[in-house]
Amino acid sequence: MTDNSGVGAGRRILVTGGAGFIGANLVRRLLGDGWSVRVVDLLVTGRKEYLDGLDVEFVAGDIRTPEVVADALTGIDAVAHLAASGSVVQSVADPAANFSTNAIGTFTVLDQARRAGVGRLVFSSTGGALIGDATPPVDERSVPRPISPYGASKMVGEAYGHAFAKSYGLHTVSTRFANVYGPYSGHKGGAITVFFKALHSGEPLVIYGDGKASRDYLYVDDICAGIQLGLTADVPAGSVYHLASGVETTVTQLADACRRVVGKPDHPIEFRPPRPGEVNRNFASYDLAKAELGFSPTVELDEGLARTWDWYLAHVL
Ligand SMILES: NC(=O)c1ccc[n+]([C@@H]2O[C@H](COP(=O)([O-])OP(=O)(O)OC[C@H]3O[C@@H](n4cnc5c(N)ncnc54)[C@H](O)[C@@H]3O)[C@@H](O)[C@H]2O)c1
Numbered sequence: 001m002t003d004n005s006g007v008g009a010g011r012r013i014l015v016t017g018g019a020g021f022i023g024a025n026l027v028r029r030l031l032g033d034g035w036s037v038r039v040v041d042l043l044v045t046g047r048k049e050y051l052d053g054l055d056v057e058f059v060a061g062d063i064r065t066p067e068v069v070a071d072a073l074t075g076i077d078a079v080a081h082l083a084a085s086g087s088v089v090q091s092v093a094d095p096a097a098n099f100s101t102n103a104i105g106t107f108t109v110l111d112q113a114r115r116a117g118v119g120r121l122v123f124s125s126t127g128g129a130l131i132g133d134a135t136p137p138v139d140e141r142s143v144p145r146p147i148s149p150y151g152a153s154k155m156v157g158e159a160y161g162h163a164f165a166k167s168y169g170l171h172t173v174s175t176r177f178a179n180v181y182g183p184y185s186g187h188k189g190g191a192i193t194v195f196f197k198a199l200h201s202g203e204p205l206v207i208y209g210d211g212k213a214s215r216d217y218l219y220v221d222d223i224c225a226g227i228q229l230g231l232t233a234d235v236p237a238g239s240v241y242h243l244a245s246g247v248e249t250t251v252t253q254l255a256d257a258c259r260r261v262v263g264k265p266d267h268p269i270e271f272r273p274p275r276p277g278e279v280n281r282n283f284a285s286y287d288l289a290k291a292e293l294g295f296s297p298t299v300e301l302d303e304g305l306a307r308t309w310d311w312y313l314a315h316v317l
Contacts, residue, residue, distance in 0.1 A: 007232050008035030014076045015039050016063050016109060017083030018056070019046030022124070022177075024184040025220045026080060026227055027056055033228065040072040041083065044101075050184050063105040069112040078231050079121040081109050084153075087189060088129055091150035092277040102153035110160050114170040122230040123161045125154045127176040127242050128215065128282035136214075136248065139285040140240055148277035158240060165238030172237060173230040178244040178284060181304065182220030183311035191251065192217075195258040196309060199267055200317040205259075209274035211252035216244045216283035219304035222297040229293040244284035245297050261305040 008030055015030070017023045018039030023046065030037050031054060038057040041048075051058060061068035063083045073079070084102045085091065091098035106123065113121050129151030131138045146152040161172035181192045195205050226243035249257075252269075259267050289295040299307075 006034055007228075008033040010034070011077045012036045012038065012075055013078045013080060013231070014072055015080045015082060017041055017046060017081075019043060019048055019050055019058075020082060021046075021182075021185040021188055022180060022220060022223060023082045024050035025182060026082070026224045027051060027054060029221075029224045029228060030080075031055060038072060038076065040068065044085070045187050047187060063109050064100060066108055066112055069108055070116065073112055073116040073118060076116065077119050079109065079113055079118055080124075080227055080231065081106065081121060082124045083109075084124065086150070088148045088150045088277050089189070089275060091148050091153070095149035098149045098153055102150070103156045106157040107160055110164050110170065110172070114164055114168040118170065120171045120173070120231055121161070122227055123157055123172060123174045124227070125158050125174045125176045125240070126151065127178055127244055127284045128279050130154045130158070130176060131279075131282070133279050136281050136283045137246065137285040138282065139242060140288050147279060150277075162238040162240075169237065173235060174240045175226055175230050176240065176242045176284070177223055178216035178218040178242075180218055180220050180223045182308050183315075185220075185308070186312065186316035191254060192258065192305070192308065195255060196262070196312050197317070199258060199262045199264055200312075204268040204270040205255045206270050206272055207251050207255060208272050208278070209251070211255070211271065212250050213274070213278065214248045214250045214281045214283060215254070216247060217249055217254070217301055217304075218243065218245045218297060219299035219307075222299055226289060226293065226295045229295055233293045235292050239292070241289040241293060241295070242284040242286055243289055243295060244286045245301075246283065246286055247301070248281070248283040249301065257301055257305055261302060261309055
């Protein structure tokens with residue numbers, strides 16, 4: 001992967017949603033690269049203590065409020081826009097709330113960024129939920145057909161990102177994340193968080209559906225490296241990239257990997273009916289991100305799970 005060390009020296013970045021799971025990891029990496037970091041976060045799901053001890057300017061505010069975003073953008077060179085409601089299940093239960101945070105919030109961040117003359121904005125999109133039930137591996141040529149309000153909201157964000165690049169010259173890059181896992185994810189509701197908590201408490205691992213549904217799992221350090229490349233690489237404004245492992249992992253395989261890493265290979269599994277809005281099979285090709293950003297993942301699933309389990313033992317369980 002391209003060496004990005006020192007690229008942030010003397011530059012100022014706003015991380016929206018910087019107190020969340022990916023934000024807490026990204027902020028550490030950006031500080032390490034010399035960026036001055038400001039975070040805006042409403043602490044809906046994120047936790048301020050994730051940023052304890054870091055040299056970060058924290059703004060408690062809502063990305064849907066133009067004045068809050070305009071203030072937070074003062075003196076800023078680049079934006080990593082992560083703030084969102086990230087749950088497919090919640091988006092099906094309350095699509096209006098999801099639209100408000102993800103579509104209106106992203107529009108507000110883009111609109112204020114172009115008014116402020118920000119140099120680069122990386123938008124956190126999604127691979128699986130945006131593309132929907134296409135035959136994998138999906139890539140940038142796959143036709144987006146979201147099957148959840150969450151996926152639709154990310155498609156809206158990408159569309160405005162591209163339109164603002166063409167209409168106003170705002171240098172946006174959309175990065176479509178695979179399923180991300182790693183430290184600082186104790187508040188999340190994803191499969192790995194739920195499995196680790198169940199493995200610790202003794203409850204069975206619950207799998208919705210027959211266990212053959214699949215995802216593309218990417219360790220958070222690899223996602224943060226991809227975002228970093230999106231912030232600095234010499235790529236056209238309005239570009240879109242899948243940041244993924246390229247590996248298909250079924251839910252049953254994931255449960256087995258979690259049981260193996262934790263040392264409980266015979267821990268019970270319980271199957272329940274599938275949930276609406278969730279895609280069936282998904283994994284993505286990262287060929288374009290490799291060619292144009294120099295992105296390639298470095299952490300294998302078992303290694304990433306072991307690092308995540310160690311963090312859960314120390315901080316969550
Ligand atoms: N985690 C994944 O697997 C994954 C996959 C694809 C895309 N993404 C995207 O990556 C981004 C970060 O996800 P995450 O997993 O870190 O989730 P997260 O919930 O941990 O982080 C989101 C952050 O946004 C903040 N936030 C929510 N609404 C806000 C508002 N109105 N104003 C200001 N802050 C607000 C939350 O408090 C939280 O800190 C999201 O845009 C998500 O859609 C994540």
